[in-house]
């Protein structure tokens with residue numbers, strides 16, 4: 001049986017740094033940035049502006065095509 005991961009229930013929108021559509025990119029990181037505030041950003045921008053993955057840092061979400069919902073990965 002597949003583990004039920006936590007879904008992302010808010011609108012996804014665009015990356016605040018490069019304005020790319022996160023749905024089209026099919027994954028994003030909800031994480032803290034080196035500037036302080038949290039952001040939902042694309043993978044390349046997370047590399048530049050993020051502080052990593054883990055508790056208090058960030059969480060990776062991936063699009064599940066079957067139900068068009070992002071889940072924690």
Ligand SMILES: [Zn+2]
Pocket residue numbers: 015016017018019020041042043044045046
């Ligand atoms: Zn970006």
